[in-house]
Amino acid sequence: MTIHAPLAPTPLMQVRDLNKNFGPVRACRDVSFDLRRGEILGIVGESGSGKTTLLRCISGQTAPSSGEVLFDSQRHGLRDIFALSEQERRRIAREEWGYVHQNPRDGLRMRVSGGANVVEPLLMNNVRHYGRMRTQSLDWFAKVELDGARVDGKPRTFSGGMQQRLQIARNLIHNPSLIFMDEPTGGLDVSVQARLLDLMRVLVREMGLAAIIVTHDIGVARLLADRLLVMKSGEVVEQGLTDQVLDDPQHGYTQLLVSSVLQI
Amino acid sequence: MNTMDIKPAILVEGLGKSFTLHNQGAAHVPVFEGIDLAVRPGECVVLAGASGMGKSTMLRMIYGNYLPSTGSVKVLHDGAYLDLTGAAPHVTLDVRRRTMGYVSQFLRVIPRIPTLMLVMEPLLENGVAEDEARDRAERILAMLNLPRNLWALPPATFSGGEQQRVNIARVMVRDYPILLLDEPTASLDAANRETVLALMTMARDAGTAMVGIFHDEVARNAVATRFFDVTPHRCAA
Numbered sequence: 001m002t003i004h005a006p007l008a009p010t011p012l013m014q015v016r017d018l019n020k021n022f023g024p025v026r027a028c029r030d031v032s033f034d035l036r037r038g039e040i041l042g043i044v045g046e047s048g049s050g051k052t053t054l055l056r057c058i059s060g061q062t063a064p065s066s067g068e069v070l071f072d073s074q075r076h077g078l079r080d081i082f083a084l085s086e087q088e089r090r091r092i093a094r095e096e097w098g099y100v101h102q103n104p105r106d107g108l109r110m111r112v113s114g115g116a117n118v119v120e121p122l123l124m125n126n127v128r129h130y131g132r133m134r135t136q137s138l139d140w141f142a143k144v145e146l147d148g149a150r151v152d153g154k155p156r157t158f159s160g161g162m163q164q165r166l167q168i169a170r171n172l173i174h175n176p177s178l179i180f181m182d183e184p185t186g187g188l189d190v191s192v193q194a195r196l197l198d199l200m201r202v203l204v205r206e207m208g209l210a211a212i213i214v215t216h217d218i219g220v221a222r223l224l225a226d227r228l229l230v231m232k233s234g235e236v237v238e239q240g241l242t243d244q245v246l247d248d249p250q251h252g253y254t255q256l257l258v259s260s261v262l263q264i
Numbered sequence: 265m266n267t268m269d270i271k272p273a274i275l276v277e278g279l280g281k282s283f284t285l286h287n288q289g290a291a292h293v294p295v296f297e298g299i300d301l302a303v304r305p306g307e308c309v310v311l312a313g314a315s316g317m318g319k320s321t322m323l324r325m326i327y328g329n330y331l332p333s334t335g336s337v338k339v340l341h342d343g344a345y346l347d348l349t350g351a352a353p354h355v356t357l358d359v360r361r362r363t364m365g366y367v368s369q370f371l372r373v374i375p376r377i378p379t380l381m382l383v384m385e386p387l388l389e390n391g392v393a394e395d396e397a398r399d400r401a402e403r404i405l406a407m408l409n410l411p412r413n414l415w416a417l418p419p420a421t422f423s424g425g426e427q428q429r430v431n432i433a434r435v436m437v438r439d440y441p442i443l444l445l446d447e448p449t450a451s452l453d454a455a456n457r458e459t460v461l462a463l464m465t466m467a468r469d470a471g472t473a474m475v476g477i478f479h480d481e482v483a484r485n486a487v488a489t490r491f492f493d494v495t496p497h498r499c500a501a
Contacts, residue, residue, distance in 0.1 A: 036354055
């Protein structure tokens with residue numbers, strides 16, 4: 001009998017034994033995982049489980065107390081992002097990553113127009129075809145289902161759901177290979193959430209990008225993520241295929257988390 | 265041709281399952297053990313046994329949805345056997361995308377997406393061009409008698425039978441070498457049941473390897489090539 005051995009291209013990101021302590025508090029303990037290109041990883045767990053701290057560490061915003069975050073960068077190849085200089089790390093974040101905040105106000109510039117918000121990452125990456133900028137912002141307005149007539153409006157005149165879609169456009173326009181999302185549907189009405197979920201799923205599929213999504217919403221995780229990490233008190237207590245983790249949870253904490261979801 | 269000469273598409277070996285409920289005093293719930301089953305292309309094995317014997321559990325384990333406690337499930341994928349037990353998530357997802365379809369009793373989709381789009385999706389994921397995907401999706405929805413005026417609507421407000429047909433369309437729009445069926449005809453009226461059974465018989469005769477659960481006797485007898493009783497494998501509680 002031949003046993004199938006699928007080719008394993010190098011992962012896009014490898015997190016190795018990551019620890020993050022805040023004084024005596026161990027916010028992340030010995031977290032390790034790989035992320036493949038095009039894969040959507042969900043990180044679930046209740047408030048205080050360390051999932052946002054983990055996201056901040058692997059996206060280069062907070063240095064871990066120990067451990068490695070290896071990223072296969074176009075510019076540097078496979079490197080520990082914390083072994084790079086601050087400047088190099090910021091450059092990777094700007095050129096090859098996106099970061100969608102829970103609150104769009106944290107990810108948008110509220111004083112400039114929606115269109116300018118969308119194309120700004122191109123300017124920061126020294127793409128300067130001013131003539132095409134407007135076409136590009138309109139293109140992205142259409143992709144995230146925003147009315148092109150609002151392209152000159154300030155983000156504060158947009159609804160929460162529109163702001164979140166604007167933030168997503170801003171984070172995808174430079175064609176990143178990895179996007180981080182912290183509770184991307186957190187502050188939205190359920191009806192707006194569904195549309196955003198669908199949009200994110202389609203964009204991620206079309207662009208073939210990898211995503212790491214932190215959420216406490218099991219429903220969001222089920223619909224978006226290929227794979228889940230379940231965190232409790234800073235530790236990954238369970239990981240695996242999304243529907244397997246949610247339908248046949250092995251760890252007591254995951255069982256509790258899944259059984260606490262309201263059914264409608 | 266003697267079907268025994270063909271390589272099985274599914275190989276279940278020594279399969280056992282028990283659940284440990286950590287929040288209920290670590291209660292240990294054994295389901296079954298020591299199941300061996302080989303399913304060849306063109307076969308439809310119907311799982312038999314009373315409710316609670318573990319038929320759905322077994323089906324879900326073949327799909328990689330439940331983790332086996334013991335034993336293994338191997339499927340023929342790209343011409344070689346792949347052990348789903350302990351396979352990396354992306355490998356299991358690849359098997360599901362290209363080799364193994366699953367019709368469940370419930371439709372679980374992102375809200376607010378039109379029915380036609382939901383049915384096109386498995387084709388788009390496999391790189392089928394949008395026009396062809398639309399064409400095939402329309403054909404299968406028509407075949408399943410889903411009224412055309414529903415195609416542009418999300419299925420959330422559909423009747424149970426209509427939702428079930430969307431579910432079936434999403435799977436049958438592709439030609440999976442392996443099909444797993446968990447009560448695919450449960451909420452259908454007689455006419456629609458006939459259509460679905462005809463589709464499944466056609467797939468089986470075209471060489472799909474199938475494992476199914478059918479409580480309805482007519483349905484069972486229409487598609488089954490043999491029965492597999494899980495009762496003897498039941499763990500003593």
